[in-house]
Amino acid sequence: MYTVLVIVQVLTAVGLxxxxxxxxxxxxxxxxxxxxxxxxxxxxxxxxxxxxxxxxAWLATVFFAVSLALAYLVHGEREAASVIDRIQPAAAQTAPAEASSAEAPPTQAPAVEASEPAPIIPD
Incomplete structure (x- = not known):
């Protein structure tokens, strides 16, 4: 069905x-x-x-009708609404694997002593 509509779309465009x-x-x-x-x-x-x-006018009507039909067909075939929706499941699958790794201890930033305030640099 999709291939037939694409062929009709191309022929209609060339005719227009x-x-x-x-x-x-x-x-x-x-x-x-x-x-x-x-x-x-x-x-x-x-x-x-x-x-x-x-x-x-008739060919333009056919062109727009076929365009809407193709958009409707493609809308039903897509798997995710956006790129972010496709990335989030992949990130959720990799996050538990990284957290369960017991070999690498979590690193902490060294403590900074606040004995002396930072110098203020004028503009």
Whole structure:
């Protein structure tokens, strides 16, 4: 199912790119007045605008629907919500092993005698 949706997603994206590149921008009308040949296209002077814009809207709808379906499928497959959630169980498993080690006695910091206060350094 996941593979089929990814294939549909890629084909839809390529189709959207092609349809968007085929469409004329809003500035193309001014260029057509000076003989750019827009009236001699396959769809005619205004015939392609309706077909291409509707096809683009449908492909965009399919693209978003497949994106939501893929997000829903991937959400159910993940094992942990975040990186921290994945690290905490691993740290909990290693902590008792380190604490049960009786070979190494705990080290303590040497006691510091407070006979003389630390010097204050001006800024």
């Amino acid at each position: 790119i092609g349809l968007i590149l085929l469409q004329h921008g809003k500035g193309a009308d001014a260029g057509a007045a000076f003989g750019s040949g827009a009236s001699g296209t396959v769809f005619g002077a205004r015939g392609s605008a309706n077909f291409l814009s509707r096809a683009t």
